Amino acid sequence: MSLNALSNATAGLAATQAAINLVSQNVANAGTAGYVKRTLTPVATGTNNLGVASGTITRSFDAAALKQLRLETSGAAYTSTKAGIASQLDALYGVPGSAAALDGTLNTFTESLQELAANPTSAAARTTVLSNASALASQINGAAASVQNLRTGVEAQLGTDTQSASTLLSNVAKLNAKIQNTTDASSLADLQDQRDQVINTLSNYMDVQTVAQRDGTVSVLTQSGVTLVDRGNAAVLSFDGHGTLSANSSYAADPTKRTVGTITATLPGGGKIDLGEPGAIRSGSLAAGIELRDQTLPQAQRQLDDLAGGLASSLTDSSRTAAMTSGVASIDLSGAIPATSNKPGAGLMAGNTLTISVTDINNVPRNIILVASDASPPPDIAADQTADGTAFVAAFSIKGGPDSYASVIEAALDKLKTNNPTLPALSVTKSTNSNFSAAALASGAALEIKSTTTDTSVLTAQANVTLPISTTDTSTGYPQIALFTDLSTSPPPVARLYTGSLDDNSQLTGFAQRISINPNLVGNTAALTRSSATDSTASGDRASKIYTALTSNQQTFSSSSGIGGVSAPYRSSVVGFAQDVIASQGAASSNAAALNDTQQTALSTAQSRFSAGAGVNIDQEMSNLIALQTAYGANARILTAARDMLNQLLQV
Incomplete structure (x- = not known):
C-alpha cells in the first residue's frame, strides 16, 4: 500500500468529518428562522487529483425564489395596511340601512320634513326637523373628524416605520462590512443568513431589490432605482412628521408648501432624496401609508365635504340653465333682492359658478367653469377645486356688482383662450331679452354668451346662484x-353662509367638520313653514320643497370625490350621493380585504417555494448522513489495514 493511499484516506476522513458536522448543523437548525441549508462541495487535490479536500461551504437556495419572496412580502404589507384602514373607514358610516348609519340619519331627517309638510302648524314637528338636522350635521362632523384622526395615526406610523427601515439599512451595511472581512466559511454563511433576514424584514416596509457585488457584499435599491445601501455605506432615512393633521394638510414637492411629513433619504455623500414623492416607494407599509394619507383618506374627506356642501347648497342655491337660441346662451345671474338695498337685484356670491359647455376647435366637448370671487384680482383656481377636475377654470371678480359681469366674465374667458388655444373665442354681453325679469335686465345680471366665430361652439350654460x-x-x-x-372652529364660533367660496382657502375643504344648523333658526322655527317671502303664514310648501331639494333634485358633485369615477362630475340627489358614498366605502373595504387575502396567499406560496429550496429536509439530511458514515467507514478501514501492515512489518 502506497503512502498516497494513506494520505488520501486521511484527507477523506477529514472531508467526510466536515460534511458530517455540516449535516449535524443543518439538522440542529432545521427550525431556526432565516437559516439556509448548507452544503459542502469537496474538491480534488494531489497528484492526478487522487486526493480530496473539504472544499467550500455554500448556502443552498433559489435566488429567484428569494427575490419573489421579498416582492410578495412588500405586497402583503402594502395590502394589509390598506385593508386595515379601509375597514376602519367603512365602519365610520355604520351598517347601511340601519337607523344609526349615516344614510339612516339622513332618512330620519328627510322623513321629519315630510311630517312637517303635513303638519306645518306643529311646533313639535318644526323642532324635530331642527333636531334631526343637528344630529345629521353632528354625524358628518364626527365622521370627518375620524377621517383626520386616521390620517394623523397614519402619519405617526410612517414616522415609526421610517425609523425601523433606517435601522435595518444600517444593519445591512454593517453586515456587509463584516462579510468583507470574514474568511471562515461557516461564520460567513451565518452572516449571509443574518443579512438576508434583515433584507427580508426590510421588505415589509418598502419594495427593495439587491445587487450582489464581487466582494460578497450586496447593494440595496428601491424598485424605482434609489440606492439605499452600497457595500458598507447606508442611507439614513428620516421623517419630519407634522403631528395632528387637518383637512387642509397635504403633500407638496415644495417643502415650504408641504404640510405633512415626508421620508428623506440622506445619502452617504450628503445628498438627499425625497422618498415621499409619488412613485419613489411603490410597495410595503411605507408606500401604503403614503397612499392612505395623501390619496385614500383625503378622498374620503372630500366625499364628506361634498356631502356637507350638497346639503347646504341644495337648500340655498338656485340652479339656472341658459336658454339656447342659435348658439347664443341667455342666462340670468341675478340673486335675491335685499330688503335694505336700493339695487334692483343682487347678484352672485363668492363661490357661485358659471359653467359653459363648448366644443373646442377639434370639435371635442369641454367645460369651462368660471368661479365668482370677492377678491380683486381674483385668485388662481385649480380644476380639482371645482366640480369638474378636467374643466378649464378661471375666477372673476364680482366686486363691481352685476353691472360688471359681462366685462369681467369675458376677460376671464379671453385669458383662458390665451392659455388654451384650442378653446373657442367667446363674447359676453348684457342681455336685452324681454323674457328676463326687469330686475335682471336693469342690474346687468342677465347675460348672453356666444362664440365670435361660429354659432355651434356654445352647447349650453348653467349657473348656481345663492339666494x-x-x-x-x-x-x-x-x-x-x-x-x-x-x-367657524375658532372662538367665538360664527355661523357663515356656505357658498363654496375659493377666496383665500376653499370653503369646501374641511366643511364636513364645520357644518352646523343655522343658529338663527333655533329661535325662529316658524321660518321653516313660511308661506312666501312676504307671507309668514304657516304652510307646508317650504318643507316640501326642502324635501324635494334633498331627495329628488339633481346636483353636480366633484369628480375628486371618486363617486362615479374620477374623470367626470357626478350628478345625483343629496340623498343618493350619501348612499353612494356609503356603498363605495363598503365596496372599497371589501375589495381591499379580498386583495389582501389574495396577496397573503401569494406570500404563503412564495414562502413555501423558498423554504423548499432553502429549508432543511430532515429525511434528506439523514440519508446524506448514512452515505457519509459509509464513506467514513471506508476511509477508516484503509487506515486500519495500513496500521495492521505496519505492525506486522515491525514484528519481522
Missing part, C-alpha cells in the same frame, strides 16, 4: 333657506 344674503335671512331667497351653515 339668501346671510345666515339671518330666512325670507329673501324664498323658498331657499340657510338651514345648514359653516360654523
